[in-house]
Amino acid sequence: MLLEMKRLKWLWLLIVLIAAFLLVVPDYPPTLRMLALNLSYELVHPMAPAPRKLQLPLGGEDEISFGWVGHSTWIIEFQGFRFITDPIFSNRAFIPRRLVAPSIHPHEITTLDGILLTHAHYDHLDVDSLRALPFRTPLLLPSGDLPAVKELPQPKVPLQGSQSYRIGDIVIKVFPTRHQGKSNPDKTTNETLVYLLQKNNRTIVFFSDSAYAPAVVDEIRQNCPGGVDAAFIPIAAYKPELFHQDHGTPEEMLQMALVLEAKKIFPMHYETFILSLEPVDEPLKRLMRAAEAKGVSDRIVPVPIGGVYHLSTR
Incomplete structure (x- = not known):
């Protein structure tokens, strides 16, 4: 204390x-x-409470369900398997304080099949949060970020390039995207990964942070020619132009999801921390206007923090 x-x-x-x-x-x-x-x-x-609270399990064993903890932290239940992405439960991402509290406490997450880390920035790789999660859960991460997590108890699965890894009957593929992911010059690299999860002809893409990267989308598209069921896209941190070099605008990220033929698009990385100079409520408004202009508003799923969405099994 x-x-x-x-x-x-x-x-x-x-x-x-x-x-x-x-x-x-x-x-x-x-x-x-x-x-x-x-x-x-x-x-x-003061830090606001989460609008809703998550309770596990999110859905049934055969369902695909998503629950937003906040920022880029999601709980993904994929037909009997449970994953968490870029978990951060701390009140601060180094210095910036949360605007909204997380919708679940890590001690309430007693079982996980995988922890998916995209890169080493403090709002995505939070050692204290990782230490609070089940210690037998595989920790998937860019290979160059291993030194940052070497003291953690979880087994490490270093990934790079276009590698694949299997957890049960879920195939996980990673793709490097356009984002400088280094946080400590001695412990991490610049690599940032996109995760593609596939099972039973169902496909989920998780982008975390990324600049506009059509070449990456083309590579992912080759691995899911039938399109994707769900795409998670970051929509904030694009102002000023210096930040835009590493973070796509809402319109650019929407375009990437549409090229992937995403049936449902989940915006994230907004309204949790102030990490850039655009107004906090601007990213989602811009995304919804862009989607309406393209006639794809029905594909956007703006889940509130603590909200749960069940993907159709059809």
Whole structure:
């Protein structure tokens, strides 16, 4: 408890110093502007509770169900198998504080078949959150990020390029995408992975963070010629242009999902942390306008934090 209080004291001191710097230097980099937005928000707004609470199991053994924990953390139940993606339950992603609390606590997740990590940024690879999850669960991650998780108890499955891995009768394929994923120069690499999960002719694509990457979509498309049942796409962190180099706009990410012929499209990576300079509520509004313009609004599934969606079995 004392150690935690000391950590919070130093963190707040760092935030105050950053704020003081921003007051005297008007022309500061975008990352510092983002931190200033976080500070100003945090001083006025307490962290909101999740609109809904997840309870496991999400659905039946033969169903495909998705539950949003928040940010890029989803619980995916795929016909008898349960996965979690980029789990972060901590109140902070290094410095930015959550806007909304997670919709489930890690101690409530007692069984998992796989933990899917896409890259090493603090809002995606959170060591404290991973340590709280079942310790026998395989931890799938970019091979270059192994040093960052070497102290964790879970068995490690390093992946790169276009490798495949099997858990039961689910085939998991990964594809590197356009996103600089390094968080610590000594412990991680820049590789960021897209996950493709396939079973019984059903297909799920999980993008996490990605810039607009038509070549990656083409490669994934070759592995699922019949299209995909569900595509998870990040839709925020695209302003300013410096950030856009690593994060697609809502319109660009929608286009990638449409090229994949995704039957259902699940937006994420918004309304949980302030990680860029666009207004918090802008990404989803832009996505819905773009979908309406293309006549595909019925494919977009904006699940609330704590919400559950059951994919049709037909």
